[in-house]
Amino acid sequence: MMRGAPDSQVSVVRLVYLARLREALGASHERYAVDGATTVGAIRETLRTRGGAWESELAPGRALRVAVNHDLATADTPVAPGDEVAFFPPVTGG
Numbered sequence: 001m002m003r004g005a006p007d008s009q010v011s012v013v014r015l016v017y018l019a020r021l022r023e024a025l026g027a028s029h030e031r032y033a034v035d036g037a038t039t040v041g042a043i044r045e046t047l048r049t050r051g052g053a054w055e056s057e058l059a060p061g062r063a064l065r066v067a068v069n070h071d072l073a074t075a076d077t078p079v080a081p082g083d084e085v086a087f088f089p090p091v092t093g094g
Helices: 020-025 038-048 050-059
Strands: 011-017 029-034 065-066 071-073 084-088
Touching: 011 020, 011 038, 020 050, 038 050, 038 065, 038 084
Parallel strands: 011 084
Antiparallel strands: 011 029, 065 071, 065 084
8 A cells, every 4th residue: 555646756665564463454564655754653653543453553552563674663763765664563472
């Protein structure tokens, strides 16, 4: 799914949804249009505005990890065009 205008000049990041998020959101990944640099927190908040499962799964306080280009990230981590942003639940083991 590509958000924004279908313009070849639009910059995109690749969003990846893993584990329960893939199931709840009905997608394993998408191309997401960005206007220059942004942050993990800004992307998460925009995705929440889609409502439904997006709002509940990405809600503040919900146990969720994020990685940018395979490095763990925080809400303040910058995201630039061409980056990969992965959302996934914390991993537990026994």
